[in-house]
Amino acid sequence: MLKIRDLHVSYGGIRALKGISLEVQAGEIVTIIGANGAGKSTLLNTISGFLKPSRGEILYKGSKLAKRPDLVVRSGICHVPEGRLIFANLSVLDNLRLGAYLRSDKKAVLEDLEKVFALFPRLKEREQQMAGTLSGGEQQMLAMGRALMTEGDLILMDEPSLGLAPLLVKTVFEIIETIRSMGKTILLVEQNAFKALAVADRAYVLEQGRIVTSGPVAQIAGDPAVRAAYLGSKSGKSCG
């Protein structure tokens, strides 16, 4: 579904991505794990069209992906950004409606709105509330709900568990599985490697702009180097 070949991205003179190649199949959850500054957000922002690669190409459903954010959304990729970036000055409902900005099928939009509310009942209760007054966990749910409203097939998620209490982290990962069961494909960037490996099918390990290992999650979770660097201890429980 998504195929990236030899992607290079720099910020001025700083090379953030140094030749990334990866692939995501329809229906998969693929995770990219890596430390702070590895280049995870840079990768997602490049797919979304905010950054211009200096080399390499991104193919989506067999053809070259557009290079402007709104056109990327139009082609069916939606991005739940790092830090959520919900519209604090607008109501919960308006935030969700903006997710459906490109859609003109009013009836289907209303149906999807009901689906999102079924998935996140707390958003329904707070429909008219200003999004800025939501708690951190509710804001994350709003950011996911808003992305679902775009009707994209591929969802890019940038550290959805960041800054959430353990119980909410658990909820967020459950929701990710539910979203997949709705027929979506997910590319998940996480620092919480333990949880990410538990939910995903395949994983890529990103270090300083390069992919150092990749494979099915069982294989990655068993890799001694990965265990030492990202899973903290032999049991790996300390990250959960």
Added chain:
Amino acid sequence: MIQFLQQLINGLSIGSVYALMAVGYSLVYSIMSFSNFAHGGVIMLGAYFGFFALTLLKLPFIPAFILACAGTTLLAILVERIAYKPLRERNAPFLYFIISAMGASILLENIVIATIGPTFRTYPPVIPRTPIQLGALAVGRLDLIMFFISAVCLTGLILFIEKTKMGKAIQAAAYNIKACALMGVNTDKIILIVFGLGGFLAGVAGVFFGMKYTVYPQIGNITTKSFIAAVFGGLGSLPGAVLGSVLLGTIETLVAGYLSSQFRDLIAFVILIGVLIFRPSGIMGKTTVDKA
């Protein structure tokens, strides 16, 4: 009492024209976080467009008015494309935008001086000067028209921003332009629309100013007052810009009427300095942490 009401009506009328200009500053500021000083130049050209449409093209008032507004809409968009878009594409720091804005403003003024000349020009008498008698009150026809048209334009603008999908996208872009793009909104188009709206209202204001006073290349300086009004109300907030303008217009007129007209301009700057010291975010503004 009669005199007070009379002054109040004058104040509201001039304040509503300030509001037309102030919302232009506020709209651009809310999305791009810089003060578009070229806006004054666009207003000035609006006054000239209206003047020449009436005198050279000999158009009737309403077509001349519409032509002037169409001209400033295009001009404002042109300024954005030439002066700001290249900076946006390079993610230039905000200081560059301010410099570019000042450059555009100086350029517009000097183009007019070089081509049209520095002389003062007076609009032909399209609106009769005789006031309308409302009981004991004598209200200028132009003042009434100014107030009425401005109110219609501002209401239209606020309805557009609050009620339409595009308006919501503008509000979303004002909060976070990146997140707005993630919703599939073409943010370049949003910026274009914002400049176009500001430019259109600049045309309305320019024609009114030309009719009320005279037309000259530095007429854009009057727009400093509307900028002050926008700061007063809270830069970036549309209702704030309207409220700040109406208050400023009224205060100015009352000061001119009861103290002396020499104090009129002084009071605007006293308000500006007072706001900057005591309430930098203005009456209705958001906190201006990293915006300037």
